[in-house]
Amino acid sequence: MTACEPTATSEAAVMEPPRAGGPLESSSGARDRKASLEDGTVDTANESSGEESTGEREGEICAHVEVASDTEATEVPADQTSSTQTVNAKRPNSLPVAAAEGLGLCTSQGDAEVTLRMGDSGLAAETPLTVNQMFVSAVERFGDYTALSWKEGEQQKSLSYREYYKSCRTAAKSFLKLGLQRYHGVGILGFNSAEWFISDIGAILAGGFAVGIYTTNSPEACQYVADNSKANIIVVENHKQLQKILQVEDKLPHLKAIVQYKDELKEKRPNLYSWAEFMELGRDEADAPLDAIVSSQKPNQCCTLIYTSGTTGQPKGVMLSHDNITWTALSTGRHVSLTDATRAQEVVVSYLPLSHIAAQMVDIWVTMRVGGATHFAQPDALKGSLVTTLKEVRPTAFMGVPRVWEKMQEKMKSVGAKSSTVRRKLAAWAKDVGLQTNLTKMNQSEAAGRTPFSYKIAKQLVFKKVRKALGLDRCSRCYTGAAPITNDTLEFFLSLDIPLYELYGMSESTGPHTISVAEAFKIASCGKEIPGCKTKLHNQDSEGIGEICFWGRHVFMGYLNMPDKTEEALDAEGWLHSGDLGKHDDNGFLYITGRIKELIITAGGENIPPVPIEDAVKKAVPLISNAMLIGDKRKFLSMLLTIKCQLNVESGDPEDELTPEAVELCRKLGSNATRVSEIAGGQDKAIHAAIQEGINTVNKGASSNAQRIQKWIILDRDFSLNGGELGPTMKLKRPVVLKMYKEQIENFYKELATPTSPDFPLPAK
Numbered sequence: 001m002t003a004c005e006p007t008a009t010s011e012a013a014v015m016e017p018p019r020a021g022g023p024l025e026s027s028s029g030a031r032d033r034k035a036s037l038e039d040g041t042v043d044t045a046n047e048s049s050g051e052e053s054t055g056e057r058e059g060e061i062c063a064h065v066e067v068a069s070d071t072e073a074t075e076v077p078a079d080q081t082s083s084t085q086t087v088n089a090k091r092p093n094s095l096p097v098a099a100a101e102g103l104g105l106c107t108s109q110g111d112a113e114v115t116l117r118m119g120d121s122g123l124a125a126e127t128p129l130t131v132n133q134m135f136v137s138a139v140e141r142f143g144d145y146t147a148l149s150w151k152e153g154e155q156q157k158s159l160s161y162r163e164y165y166k167s168c169r170t171a172a173k174s175f176l177k178l179g180l181q182r183y184h185g186v187g188i189l190g191f192n193s194a195e196w197f198i199s200d201i202g203a204i205l206a207g208g209f210a211v212g213i214y215t216t217n218s219p220e221a222c223q224y225v226a227d228n229s230k231a232n233i234i235v236v237e238n239h240k241q242l243q244k245i246l247q248v249e250d251k252l253p254h255l256k257a258i259v260q261y262k263d264e265l266k267e268k269r270p271n272l273y274s275w276a277e278f279m280e281l282g283r284d285e286a287d288a289p290l291d292a293i294v295s296s297q298k299p300n301q302c303c304t305l306i307y308t309s310g311t312t313g314q315p316k317g318v319m320l321s322h323d324n325i326t327w328t329a330l331s332t333g334r335h336v337s338l339t340d341a342t343r344a345q346e347v348v349v350s351y352l353p354l355s356h357i358a359a360q361m362v363d364i365w366v367t368m369r370v371g372g373a374t375h376f377a378q379p380d381a382l383k384g385s386l387v388t389t390l391k392e393v394r395p396t397a398f399m400g401v402p403r404v405w406e407k408m409q410e411k412m413k414s415v416g417a418k419s420s421t422v423r424r425k426l427a428a429w430a431k432d433v434g435l436q437t438n439l440t441k442m443n444q445s446e447a448a449g450r451t452p453f454s455y456k457i458a459k460q461l462v463f464k465k466v467r468k469a470l471g472l473d474r475c476s477r478c479y480t481g482a483a484p485i486t487n488d489t490l491e492f493f494l495s496l497d498i499p500l501y502e503l504y505g506m507s508e509s510t511g512p513h514t515i516s517v518a519e520a521f522k523i524a525s526c527g528k529e530i531p532g533c534k535t536k537l538h539n540q541d542s543e544g545i546g547e548i549c550f551w552g553r554h555v556f557m558g559y560l561n562m563p564d565k566t567e568e569a570l571d572a573e574g575w576l577h578s579g580d581l582g583k584h585d586d587n588g589f590l591y592i593t594g595r596i597k598e599l600i601i602t603a604g605g606e607n608i609p610p611v612p613i614e615d616a617v618k619k620a621v622p623l624i625s626n627a628m629l630i631g632d633k634r635k636f637l638s639m640l641l642t643i644k645c646q647l648n649v650e651s652g653d654p655e656d657e658l659t660p661e662a663v664e665l666c667r668k669l670g671s672n673a674t675r676v677s678e679i680a681g682g683q684d685k686a687i688h689a690a691i692q693e694g695i696n697t698v699n700k701g702a703s704s705n706a707q708r709i710q711k712w713i714i715l716d717r718d719f720s721l722n723g724g725e726l727g728p729t730m731k732l733k734r735p736v737v738l739k740m741y742k743e744q745i746e747n748f749y750k751e752l753a754t755p756t757s758p759d760f761p762l763p764a765k
């Protein structure tokens with residue numbers, strides 16, 4: 001397809017993908033990574049529908065941008081038009097590279113339009129839709145099906161698709177009445193709930209941006225997001241979240257109103273509304289102004305901002321277009337073969353932070369595409385109630401970030417450790433059978449298809465019971481993603497006949513880029529691209545490892561008001577550079593091998609990916625909860641370690657008390673410690689010796705002296721979400737940890753002599 005694809009409301013600018021390493025690629029000079037592309041070190045494994053990129057296409061792109069700029073037809077209320085009119089003016093693209101080459105694939109302006117990356121066949125060629133169009137279609141097909149459900153006390157509540165849509169429209173009218181302007185944010189700060197979804201979609205229908213704010217954000221971090229997105233309205237969950245906004249309210253010039261969706265308002269303030277008051281505002285408003293806004297929206301305009309959690313620096317506002325969302329939901333649903341509600345309704349449990357794209361995609365958008373039902377977990381889901389909810393709801397698909405699966409694994413192990421010898425032996429036998437059978441199936445060897453009898457027995461005696469105990473007995477698809485998971489956890493669940501299908505992507509790719517599925521599953525691989533997307537491995541080394549780059553309609557529009565960062569992320573042809581390293585196997589399965597964005601480059605110039613070393617240490621010393629390797633611009637490597645401890649049930653904060661598993665491990669090592677403080681102080685010789693031994697083992701496997709850990713320290717508190725050391729997907733926020741433990745780190749490097757022995761004896765205190 002080389003022409004604009006007309007949509008129900010407008011024409012959206014479109015573009016077909018460039019061929020990896022094609023002529024356009026070499027036309028940019030500015031970026032380092034281009035040089036190696038020109039060397040021809042490009043993987044084209046997934047180019048089946050790749051088109052030759054030509055100079056003519058550049059011309060086409062310009063033309064399409066102009067078409068897009070000329071197609072504003074619908075009349076929109078006066079206070080909604082100003083930004084849109086700016087779009088219609090032939091504004092130069094904000095990016096120097098884009099401007100120079102006439103590309104319209106990206107922008108850093110919230111009110112701009114981009115060229116859609118249409119393909120000429122298959123899903124990539126599907127007609128682009130706005131969020132409203134997708135929702136209307138869902139209501140037409142699944143109007144009376146349950147869309148959202150939740151528990152209030154002992155009562156079960158729900159909304160059908162028809163009611164859900166109506167509520168979103170009412171919320172949209174209320175937002176407009178409160179003064180929401182086009183392309184301004186509606187911040188949403190709270191735990192997953194129907195109100196969260198309704199605020200999100202209401203904001204989009206009203207022409208604003210839906211902007212999730214992490215509940216763990218400090219007042220200042222909330223302020224940053226609200227200010228950056230020019231939020232006119234902030235929707236908060238409760239009094240606690242309200243206090244954060246009130247603390248920074250004076251510094252938010254665009255803020256007009258705050259809405260609190262749970263609990264009674266504890267105080268009266270002008271422009272503070274309860275949820276009921278808020279919905280009342282829009283209840284009797286006329287339809288016409290909202291309809292005019294909705295029909296003026298185009299698929300290639302921004303509707304959602306996802307703020308990155310800052311594992312690699314200052315949070316950035318990832319601009320997602322209507323098409324990014326509606327198309328990615330379509331492609332993902334197809335890829336994982338979700339069932340349409342008219343045949344059997346899919347059910348998911350919503351509990352992961354909704355300000356993250358993974359949760360939004362799964363809980364809101366993919367589920368809507370197939371008419372599925374989303375059930376809201378309790379706010380204390382991650383503090384322990386999740387499994388209870390899972391057992392009540394029995395989801396058909398379930399997504400957990402690695403930490404969720406690790407927690408389940410730890411819990412199951414500690415329960416298993418307390419069971420009788422016979423039960424333990426039975427479980428060990430069943431797990432062995434489960435692992436072998438699943439690995440055989442995975443490798444599709446000769447034996448595939450012939451399920452051994454022992455597997456059938458293990459399934460009856462163990463696997464079915466485990467699934468039931470986890471609430472996963474109806475769940476044919478269990479996913480992990482958004483952060484790296486260890487092989488240990490993958491194998492643990494595979495041995496229990498629960499294959500974890502891995503999902504890989506970024507906020508900048510509207511969530512998923514690759515997902516493994518039952519029919520194409522390889523342990524430790526993130527699977528293959530969702531249909532209509534392509535991968536390029538940039539600057540490959542001799543092992544075929546290169547930077548993973550994405551192409552497709554899931555690639556974001558750009559970072560809001562950050563042209564430089566946008567230009568860093570997207571090359572001149574529009575390939576999204578992930579900053580992750582990966583390789584393909586012969587069958588096109590993608591494996592993530594590291595993150596360029598967290599590579600340690602020592603003072604000696606050695607490039608060291610920290611995660612494999614950190615994982616190896618955690619494996620060698622199971623007592624360790626988190627490990628962070630230090631060594632960037634340093635003469636040798638050192639490591640910060642934390643110990644597995646209990647979490648406070650209320651706050652989720654790490655406590656001093658060790659987990660039962662950790663206490664037992666200490667016993668085995670000859671220590672009576674029950675608290676982190678007894679270990680962190682350095683007085684527990686047995687534990688120190690065991691950690692040193694584990695580190696020595698890891699050091700022995702190091703490929704060079706520079707890759708050996710020379711010093712380490714046990715910190716007195718585990719890393720946590722609340723503490724700020726971990727992001728919402730439990731990825732380490734390395735810059736935060738570096739800052740928090742600056743003193744301890746400096747102590748590592750104070751000594752004059754550089755230790756080089758792999759058995760460097762004493763840990764720093």
Ligand SMILES: Nc1ncnc2c1ncn2[C@@H]1O[C@H](COP(=O)(O)OP(=O)(O)OP(=O)(O)O)[C@@H](O)[C@H]1O
Pocket residue numbers: 307308309310311312313480481482483484485502503504505506507508526578579580592595727729731
């Ligand atoms: N299955 C996976 N395996 C390994 N790493 C993954 C996986 N899925 C996602 N990631 C990592 O997460 C990154 C995407 O993170 P995301 O877009 O969610 O941003 P974030 O958590 O907000 O952090 P940041 O602030 O670094 O952008 C990927 O680039 C990759 O490094």
